[in-house]
Amino acid sequence: MDTDEQLAPAVASILAAARERGGGGERVVVTDARSLPDALAAAEADGRVPVIAEVKPTSPTTEGKRTDDPVELAEQMVAGGATALSVLTEPEHFGGSAETLERVRAAVDVPVLRKDFLLHESQLDVVESDVVLLIARFLGDQLEPMLTAARERGFGVLVEVHTESELAAAVAAGADVIGVNNRDLGKLEVDLGTFEEVGAKAPEDATLIAESGVATREDAARMRRAGADGLLVGSAIMDGDVRANTERLTTPMDEIQ
Numbered sequence: 001m002d003t004d005e006q007l008a009p010a011v012a013s014i015l016a017a018a019r020e021r022g023g024g025g026e027r028v029v030v031t032d033a034r035s036l037p038d039a040l041a042a043a044e045a046d047g048r049v050p051v052i053a054e055v056k057p058t059s060p061t062t063e064g065k066r067t068d069d070p071v072e073l074a075e076q077m078v079a080g081g082a083t084a085l086s087v088l089t090e091p092e093h094f095g096g097s098a099e100t101l102e103r104v105r106a107a108v109d110v111p112v113l114r115k116d117f118l119l120h121e122s123q124l125d126v127v128e129s130d131v132v133l134l135i136a137r138f139l140g141d142q143l144e145p146m147l148t149a150a151r152e153r154g155f156g157v158l159v160e161v162h163t164e165s166e167l168a169a170a171v172a173a174g175a176d177v178i179g180v181n182n183r184d185l186g187k188l189e190v191d192l193g194t195f196e197e198v199g200a201k202a203p204e205d206a207t208l209i210a211e212s213g214v215a216t217r218e219d220a221a222r223m224r225r226a227g228a229d230g231l232l233v234g235s236a237i238m239d240g241d242v243r244a245n246t247e248r249l250t251t252p253m254d255e256i257q
């Protein structure tokens with residue numbers, strides 16, 4: 001695992017908080033997880049750009065905080081054509097909560113990803129979701145046991161990578177739904193070239209998600225050309241009219257003049 005010195009101060013502080021955070025009580029068993037790969041395939045068949053829209057009230061790289069009801073925001077995302085949702089549950093730096101995720105998941109019928117910095121198995125037991133995020137960089141040799149622990153509970157798993165060596169580790173651990181984060185957690189800078197480079201090295205049969213920094217329909221088209229089966233979009237959707245922003249990104253380029 002990388003040492004915290006290589007991380008942006010905000011990220012080091014997020015991780016320190018995550019290490020301290022407790023887990024759930026009873027073991028969670030998800031019996032009815034909605035499949036992310038199936039939802040992505042359905043969007044594709046429908047001619048929609050497969051977008052995972054993220055309910056992210058704030059973040060270390062966002063100014064201010066969105067205080068609207070997250071359930072309403074989620075419903076607008078779905079109305080705008082989102083294939084799936086991502087809901088931050090990290091409380092201290094992203095304004096998320098497990099309760100928000102529960103409410104959102106009860107209100108929509110698309111797959112809901114739990115976005116958090118999960119470091120211990122017991123943290124999987126905090127709340128049910130369809131998919132959980134596991135970040136290769138922070139889990140190191142704990143990635144495989146966490147992946148197994150998540151699958152045993154019935155979760156779908158999205159493994160996040162940023163480099164080719166993290167991708168290799170994710171594949172070796174058995175990941176089949178892989179997100180390439182365009183944001184470098186060391187500097188918090190975004191470069192869409194990351195997905196192009198790292199995604200190209202992924203196995204043919206992996207489901208690939210381009211994460212972060214997708215702001216325009218051109219960005220979306222660029223990530224799709226580079227092989228993204230889905231796009232994870234937060235800020236560009238959360239900033240302004242959530243429904244209109246989602247619609248803009250889920251509509252293929254060739255359908256607009």
Ligand SMILES: O=P(O)(O)OC[C@@H](O)[C@@H](O)c1c[nH]c2ccccc12
Nearest residue numbers: 181211212213214232233234235236
């Ligand atoms: O707001 P953006 O640039 O569209 O990014 C969304 C998402 O990829 C980003 O929020 C994210 C990617 N990986 C994470 C891990 C934890 C928290 C947040 C994230």
